[in-house]
Amino acid sequence: MMYTIKILNQEFQLHSSGAIYWKKEKMLLIADVHLGKVSHFRKFGAAVPAKASLSNFRKLEHLITELQPKTICFLGDLFHSSLNSEWNIFQKWVQHTSCEIILIEGNHDIIDPIRYEAMGVSVFREMRLHGFLLTHHPTVESGMFNFSGHIHPGITMIGSGRQRLTLSCFYETENQLILPAFGTFTGKYRLRPGKNDRVYVIADNEVICVT
Numbered sequence: 252m253m254y255t256i257k258i259l260n261q262e263f264q265l266h267s268s269g270a271i272y273w274k275k276e277k278m279l280l281i282a283d284v285h286l287g288k289v290s291h292f293r294k295f296g297a298a299v300p301a302k303a304s305l306s307n308f309r310k311l312e313h314l315i316t317e318l319q320p321k322t323i324c325f326l327g328d329l330f331h332s333s334l335n336s337e338w339n340i341f342q343k344w345v346q347h348t349s350c351e352i353i354l355i356e357g358n359h360d361i362i363d364p365i366r367y368e369a370m371g372v373s374v375f376r377e378m379r380l381h382g383f384l385l386t387h388h389p390t391v392e393s394g395m396f397n398f399s400g401h402i403h404p405g406i407t408m409i410g411s412g413r414q415r416l417t418l419s420c421f422y423e424t425e426n427q428l429i430l431p432a433f434g435t436f437t438g439k440y441r442l443r444p445g446k447n448d449r450v451y452v453i454a455d456n457e458v459i460c461v462t
Contacts, residue, residue, distance in 0.1 A: 254451055254458035258396055258428070259382050265421050265451050265458045266318075268310050269431040271398070277321035279314060279350075280385070282400025283432035285331040285359065286341055306435045308344055315350065323350045324378070326400040326430060327357020327387025334362060345370050353378070357387035357401065389429055396426050403432040405439030406450050406461070417441060421451040421458070 253264040253272070264272040271280040284307055314320075330338070345352060352372045354360065364374040378385040384395040389402065404422040407415055417439055419431035424445070431453065432439070444450050450462045 252456060252458075254460065256423075256451075261381070261383075266314065267453050267456045267458050268314055269419060269433045269453065270314055271421070271428075271430060272318050272320065276380070277319075279318065279320040279323045280326060280398055280430060281311075281323060281433045282326040282387075282430035283328045283357070283403060283434055283437060284325065285328055285432070285434035285437055287331045287335050287337040305340070307433070308340060310433070310435070311344070315348065320350055322353065323348075324353040324355065324385060326355050326385060326398065328359040328400065329354050329357070330362055331359050331434075332361070338362075342370055345372060355385055355387055389427055391426065396428075398428050398430065400430050400432070402429055402440050402442075403437055404429050404442050405431070406444070406452060407441055408452070408461075419453045420461075421453075423449040423451070 253266050255262060255264050262274040264274060266272060269281070273280060286307060330341070354367060354372055354374045355378060356374060356376055367374050379395070382396060384390060384392055384397045386397060386399045387401050389399045390397050404420050405417045406420050407417045409415055419439055421431060422429045422442055422444070425447065444462050448462065449460060452459050452461050
């Protein structure tokens with residue numbers, strides 16, 4: 252279910268949901284949930300089941316129950332578009348969670364931060380904490396290790412019979428770790444890792460290091 256790594260002497264647990272649990276800080280890092288995307292597509296006629304909009308909230312609740320975090324930090328693209336019916340679900344979810352909630356703004360986060368702050372969600376462009384830089388877009392900054400999202404990383408695995416399957420993954424380079432998209436209605440960007448990069452694939456509710 253989880254794969255543990257160490258960065259700057261801190262322990263991080265890569266979860267098969269696509270989240271990372273920062274053990275010392277009791278913080279969940281989650282990228283690219285894209286709440287409201289299902290409702291947005293349905294509004295324009297896409298044949299997406301309405302119940303799909305609830306799957307992200309179920310994933311969040313399972314994570315909270317399992318890991319008991321103190322803080323949830325969303326690394327951008329929490330909400331996919333302008334206000335729609337899923338915003339009301341999100342408000343109720345925030346009201347019933349005991350976690351501190353932080354949003355690092357992403358390119359899709361176009362809802363006025365005042366609306367988030369009114370319900371107790373803190374909004375930042377980026378955050379620095381104990382040598383770590385938390386952003387939405389992958390960012391290189393000297394002396395900092397960057398956690399980010401945005402790319403929706405995936406890697407294509409090739410089987411012995413030349414079967415191909417593209418799986419979501421955590422992608423780690425020397426000073427960066429890019430999280431997979433947490434949202435259940437998102438795509439993947441296929442990466443070509445360098446020889447010193449590490450890829451942690453999510454498969455069958457496991458996280459497996461493949462490079």
